[in-house]
Amino acid sequence: MITNKNCIIRLSRYKNALYRLQALGFVKVFSDNLADAVGGTASQVRKDFSIFGISGNKKGGYQIDSLLEKLNSILGKDQLQKVIVVGAGHIGSALMRYRGFEKEGIKIIAGFDIDPAKINRSNPIPVLPLEEIKAFIKTNNIRIAILAVPDIAAQQAADMICAAGVKGILNFAPLGLKGAEGCIINNVNVEIELENLIYFVNVTEKTRKA
Amino acid sequence: MITNKNCIIRLSRYKNALYRLQALGFVKVFSDNLADAVGGTASQVRKDFSIFGISGNKKGGYQIDSLLEKLNSILGKDQLQKVIVVGAGHIGSALMRYRGFEKEGIKIIAGFDIDPAKINRSNPIPVLPLEEIKAFIKTNNIRIAILAVPDIAAQQAADMICAAGVKGILNFAPLGLKGAEGCIINNVNVEIELENLIYFVNVTEKTRKA
DNA sequence: TTGTTATTGTGAAAAACGGAACAATATGAT
DNA sequence: ATCATATTGTTCCGTTTTTCACAATAACAA
Ligand SMILES: NC(=O)c1ccc[n+]([C@@H]2O[C@H](COP(=O)([O-])OP(=O)(O)OC[C@H]3O[C@@H](n4cnc5c(N)ncnc54)[C@H](O)[C@@H]3O)[C@@H](O)[C@H]2O)c1
Ligand SMILES: NC(=O)c1ccc[n+]([C@@H]2O[C@H](COP(=O)([O-])OP(=O)(O)OC[C@H]3O[C@@H](n4cnc5c(N)ncnc54)[C@H](O)[C@@H]3O)[C@@H](O)[C@H]2O)c1
Numbered sequence: 001m002i003t004n005k006n007c008i009i010r011l012s013r014y015k016n017a018l019y020r021l022q023a024l025g026f027v028k029v030f031s032d033n034l035a036d037a038v039g040g041t042a043s044q045v046r047k048d049f050s051i052f053g054i055s056g057n058k059k060g061g062y063q064i065d066s067l068l069e070k071l072n073s074i075l076g077k078d079q080l081q082k083v084i085v086v087g088a089g090h091i092g093s094a095l096m097r098y099r100g101f102e103k104e105g106i107k108i109i110a111g112f113d114i115d116p117a118k119i120n121r122s123n124p125i126p127v128l129p130l131e132e133i134k135a136f137i138k139t140n141n142i143r144i145a146i147l148a149v150p151d152i153a154a155q156q157a158a159d160m161i162c163a164a165g166v167k168g169i170l171n172f173a174p175l176g177l178k179g180a181e182g183c184i185i186n187n188v189n190v191e192i193e194l195e196n197l198i199y200f201v202n203v204t205e206k207t208r209k210a
Numbered sequence: 211m212i213t214n215k216n217c218i219i220r221l222s223r224y225k226n227a228l229y230r231l232q233a234l235g236f237v238k239v240f241s242d243n244l245a246d247a248v249g250g251t252a253s254q255v256r257k258d259f260s261i262f263g264i265s266g267n268k269k270g271g272y273q274i275d276s277l278l279e280k281l282n283s284i285l286g287k288d289q290l291q292k293v294i295v296v297g298a299g300h301i302g303s304a305l306m307r308y309r310g311f312e313k314e315g316i317k318i319i320a321g322f323d324i325d326p327a328k329i330n331r332s333n334p335i336p337v338l339p340l341e342e343i344k345a346f347i348k349t350n351n352i353r354i355a356i357l358a359v360p361d362i363a364a365q366q367a368a369d370m371i372c373a374a375g376v377k378g379i380l381n382f383a384p385l386g387l388k389g390a391e392g393c394i395i396n397n398v399n400v401e402i403e404l405e406n407l408i409y410f411v412n413v414t415e416k417t418r419k420a
Numbered sequence: 421t422t423g424t425t426a427t428t429g430t431g432a433a434a435a436a437c438g439g440a441a442c443a444a445t446a447t448g449a450t
Numbered sequence: 451a452t453c454a455t456a457t458t459g460t461t462c463c464g465t466t467t468t469t470c471a472c473a474a475t476a477a478c479a480a
Contacts, residue, residue: 008409012402058476059427075405076412090307094300104401168411186407191314192222195285197396199218201378202286253439268446269457
């Protein structure tokens with residue numbers, strides 16, 4: 001089984017690049033085109049495909065449409081993914097308003113908040129009270145949740161939704177959560193990303209001077 | 211030179227964990243405490259420190275305050291980092307309102323937008339018209355920018371701010387940007403993070419069944 | 421048909437990474 | 451003072467990941 005997160009991220013990037021190429025009218029693609037498009041090497045593109053048993057045509061490259069089918073199937077994009085957002089504050093509501101997920105087959109179907117003032121059942125994407133979350137997860141068979149609550153509430157909220165049946169959490173709170181058994185937690189940590197960027201900017205600047 | 215992004219991310223995590231330990235009243239820490247706190251191994255903690263010439267005391271562990279000083283210096287946190295936000299839409303304004311960066315010594319000092327309706331000079335963090343961005347970057351010696359414009363505008367905006375002197379971009383648009391020479395681009399791609407999470411949830415589910 | 425060329429698919433080499441092990445040693449106990 | 455113990459710092463080793471290299475072969479040209 002593949003455990004290499006970077007490899008799967010590359011598959012997503014290939015997929016996105018392929019859609020762009022397709023939109024530009026391309027029908028087939030070579031490994032080095034894709035490598036250019038995502039900023040990698042042609043070898044790696046072919047190796048990644050090889051791992052998943054994807055093959056192209058000697059001298060003919062890859063057929064974009066069939067390649068996309070295979071990547072989409074690997075990435076689980078052949079079925080709509082229903083997602084909930086926990087915490088309808090700044091980040092949570094930005095995500096709920098974002099249209100970009102739909103073209104990816106990801107649909108945020110509800111938000112949840114502890115603050116009564118945030119509740120809104122008549123929204124296209126309703127914001128519901130936290131008390132209803134457990135039942136909602138079970139009824140709608142929700143497996144993926146986005147966690148956008150304040151840091152202090154994050155662990156507790158994570159525990160709760162794991163217990164209710166959620167299998168994967170995308171956590172925006174800048175702290176490491178202990179995942180319950182059988183629940184995967186991925187983090188989006190903007191602070192750390194910025195810090196990282198600052199570090200590398202500083203070192204390249206320093207080494208450039210030297 | 212260190213090129214291992216994960217290693218630097220671990221330093222950030224150590225740093226954050228250390229602040230939490232310090233707030234709890236701890237004065238010294240052992241490598242295995244830190245490992246626990248961030249979900250790693252004690253060996254790796256020591257190795258990471260060793261790479262940067264950080265040393266502790268045999269049998270005495272590490273002095274938290276001096277450790278923090280060293281980590282902060284490595285991570286460039288000994289000086290305030292001024293950052294601008296390009297694109298004051300949903301994500302951009304969520305980031306501008308976010309208080310969490312300050313405690314990290316990161317200060318968003320202005321936003322920029324092409325839409326006149328978004329301009330607001332009297333905000334604590336002003337939103338300025340795009341025409342002023344070049345001069346602003348030069349005057350304020352801005353090195354880091356957060357890019358939160360629509361996908362279609364992202365490459366052009368990146369080119370512009372690179373040309374104006376920005377050295378690092380944290381890009382929220384879900385596409386790979388070509389960085390100008392001497393400008394580092396890091397991406398925060400929520401779609402891909404979700405996709406990744408979905409993939410791993412799917413495969414663990416499948417292998418669990420089998 | 422034959423030869424030439426471009427491109428894949430993969431096995432092998434290299435590099436990067438992380439973890440285990442252990443010698444060195446400071447600390448505290450007796 | 452001596453010993454036992456805990457913990458670091460670093461070397462070594464296995465694994466993972468990336469890159470290299472090239473044989474296999476499909477497409478095309480002559
Ligand atoms: N806003 C940003 O730009 C930004 C950037 C980086 C990280 N973050 C992180 O994202 C998280 C959310 O940030 P934000 O700015 O959206 O905060 P926010 O305060 O605007 O929103 C948090 C929301 O969560 C709700 N809430 C609180 N406890 C809850 C619970 N137990 N269950 C459900 N809802 C609950 C609150 O009522 C509020 O509506 C924080 O952890 C923050 O550190 C935010
Ligand atoms: N909102 C989200 O939750 C979310 C999630 C994932 C990714 N993203 C990505 O983040 C980016 C921004 O998303 P958003 O939801 O904030 O969009 P938005 O439309 O709310 O905001 C974009 C802002 O950029 C401004 N803008 C347009 N062209 C510009 C230019 N050339 N220079 C400066 N400003 C310009 C617009 O006036 C607008 O205010 C997009 O690339 C989107 O794909 C957003």
